[in-house]
Amino acid sequence: MRYGDVTAVDGLTLRVEPGTVTSILGPNGAGKTTTIETCEGFRRPHAGRVRVLGLDPVADAAELRPRVGVMLQSGGAWLGVRTEEMLRHMASLHAHPLDVPALIERLGMGSFARTSYRRLSGGERQRLSLAMAIVGRPELLFLDEPSAGLDPQSRRATWDLVAELREHGVTTVLTTHFMDEAETLSDFVHIVDSGRVIASGSPGELSGDGSRNTIRVTARPGLALGPLADRLPTGSSIEEPVPGQYVVTGDVCPPLVTAVARWFSDQDVLVESMLVERQSLEDRFLELTGKALR
């Protein structure tokens, strides 16, 4: 996908399994929104093939519309319309919509049900957009930064809703900058940078994959580490950054943990504590995409 000279999405390949929650992560400008909008049929790809529920999002838009829920990054409602009115309108476009008052109650929108869109706060608009996306009981849901600007309560309510929809077999594809959101909600995560997928997997696989997992050992200070360093596999290292605190860095696997424990035992040193620390999804994200601002 290009905008003039800018190639926003560049040979990106990803597949979403039915009934799962998939998160697309990436720095600002990575191409997430463009990807999602292409799947929603709002943009026609310049090259490549996009299929949504087996259909072409542009050519088969009429067939897809009732089956797909879309939450855009910006609004989707017109300024003068009241919250409940907008939801009732959306519901009227679908054959078997959710009950509007129940949805308003479920998403805590009662206090602004009669407020016009123009007067809604950013978070209230977000909640209305989410409600608009799900009121038609979609099979597939696209959520572009669903919890941006939400307070913690609304964020949790959004997470609960996505998890509940998943239990009912709904497939969700979302973009987010919140790593905890991706970690909590997703079955699969795709990290996108410069219009391409650069890493994919479950949140556990992605964060566990990294080279920055550590074993932290507390024991008698000042041990000579050379002999242990010699026993460690290539790519691992050990240091004592604080007296009595030893840190082994590398591909932390069960044999490495055993080797480290055995070495301390061979020195007749009592290990006071030993902790395996896995890097977080955020650590992995920064490792893959770099720390420079975009």
Ligand SMILES: Nc1ncnc2c1ncn2[C@@H]1O[C@H](COP(=O)(O)OP(=O)(O)OP(=O)(O)O)[C@@H](O)[C@H]1O
């Ligand atoms: N309408 C447009 N016209 C020109 N360039 C655009 C347009 N929309 C997006 N771009 C450019 O395409 C690239 C990808 O943008 P996109 O909005 O898909 O990124 P994103 O990953 O969703 O970013 P963010 O996290 O900031 O929302 C960026 O370089 C952006 O400047």
